[in-house]
Amino acid sequence: MLSHRKVYDDDQRMFRQSVRRFVSSEIEPNFERWEAAGIVDRELWRKAGESGILCAQVPEEYGGIGDFRFNAVVIEECSYAGFAGPTGNFTAHSDVSCGYILDYGSENIRKTWLPRMVSGEAVCAIAMSEPAAGSDIRGLRTRAVRDGDDYVISGQKTFISNGQHCDIAVVVAKTDPAAGSRGMSLFLVEADRPGFSRGRNLEKLGHHSADTSEIFFDNVRVPVTNLLGQEGGAMAAMMAELPQERLIIAVASIAAAQKAFDITVDHVRQRRAFGSVIGDMQNTRFKLAELKAELQVGWVFVDQRLAELVQGELTSDRASIAKMWVSEMQGRVVDQCLQFFGGYSFMREYEICRLYADARVQRIYGGSNEVMREIIARTL
Missing domain, CATH: 2.40.110.10 (Butyryl-CoA Dehydrogenase, subunit A, domain 2)
Structure with a gap:
């Protein structure tokens, strides 16, 4: 991932290290077992709460930090680690559901449930x-x-x-x-x-x-x-909340795409074909150069939209552009990266295979990309 990103300050950079430790100690050792079971352990939620990585945007009075950028750090780190399942768990809880309770719940609902969501006692x-x-x-x-x-x-x-x-x-x-x-x-x-x-x-x-x-x-x-x-206000509420959901899908997509790219660069530097390292072949270098360019453009665009979200300036069409373009880009990147792994890429035990399968839903949920195109087209 790009370093020295202006959207983050020192607090988020320190927090990122904490999230990486959590991912390494609590998710990585259990991930394959959870994948086989089709569900994470409930204990993960309590440990995530103890580590402060749930619902960080919630104000301090309800137990949170009060800044959505911390949410984005969590999703980036989980997605880059290749753990789409736990990423989806946390996103639904922290980045999607939480906003409706925070913005539309009564004070009694907020006091009752937000601290429990932050601590992991309650899953939403x-x-x-x-x-x-x-x-x-x-x-x-x-x-x-x-x-x-x-x-x-x-x-x-x-x-x-x-x-x-x-x-x-x-x-x-x-x-x-x-x-x-x-x-x-x-x-x-x-x-x-x-x-x-x-x-x-x-x-x-x-x-x-x-x-x-x-x-x-x-x-x-x-x-x-x-x-x-x-009563009757659901559509207005969803129109207000969906840009955040769509942006966080873009955040997850670009981090996962970056992971696919990085492991592919390492792979082509080692794999040999026809007497040469495939990373030295012009086709390989040119293809990877194109993917690197797409990723860097994507990171900058996502960071701009994240800054707008924090400032309360993110519009529906710009969030839709981020969700549509980045998830489509993820599909292109992961598909090309998978090709460089040859027959091994079709084996579930290889990480690139899982990254390929996990990428497909990004173009569907949060509003399909066809819906994103319609939203964008209305602004023409």
Whole structure:
């Protein structure tokens, strides 16, 4: 990764060393076991909380640091280490779900749950996607019907990161089906409420150690006080929060792409073919030169957008550009890097194989890249 990046100060640089130690001591020794199991140990969350790497953007009064740049450091280090599963776990909790509670939860909700999320005592998921509603969230069918001082929630969600471990979930449901995009609301739902159930842990192409589940709501009653923001305000809230989610996907993508590039440079310096080191061949050098250029351009662009996010200036279209371009670039980089490994690249035991599989979803979640193109096109 580029050194002396202006978006970070000395506090984040010191924090980066702490995150690297955590990744080395707590994730690396267990990673293959978690990949095989399809889920991390719950203990990882407590240890991550103790190390201060969860929900760092939360203000100090709730136990955090108060600066999203620390979140970005966590994702960069986990992604560069090649651990996409735990990266996805942490992202769903810290970078996606947390913002809805921090920005739209009542003071009582914030005081109750944010310190627990920071400490790792409570794991949070965000329940938006449904079998018939992915990038087009307006097609969701989950309903929340007001009944006195409660809402009664019924429906099904799928592809939910942290679905097996979550203690709470930020849930999107329709409160007024006739109102279109203004008829959706956000709720905080505790996983121990009657009617809340988890489906199977889904098997995926990549990100194997990130538990991803179906979640079911069978007349789950939550108090009106669990409403996040205003009734009917879900779409506005999501439009405000999604740029951050899309930027962090770009952060994860470029760090993982950099890792693929770095291990490939090391590989071609050692591998021989036709009597020569393949790293000395012009085709190899030119291909890697192109990838290096793309990576350096990408890092600068991502850092610019991260600075805008911290300053409250990140727009939806610029976040969409970052998510679209960097995730597409990651695909190009990892595909070309895999080619240099030859037949070994197709073996799961080789890291480049896992990096290739893990990269594919980056172009899908957080809003597919086709949706990103539509958002960008609206600004033309």
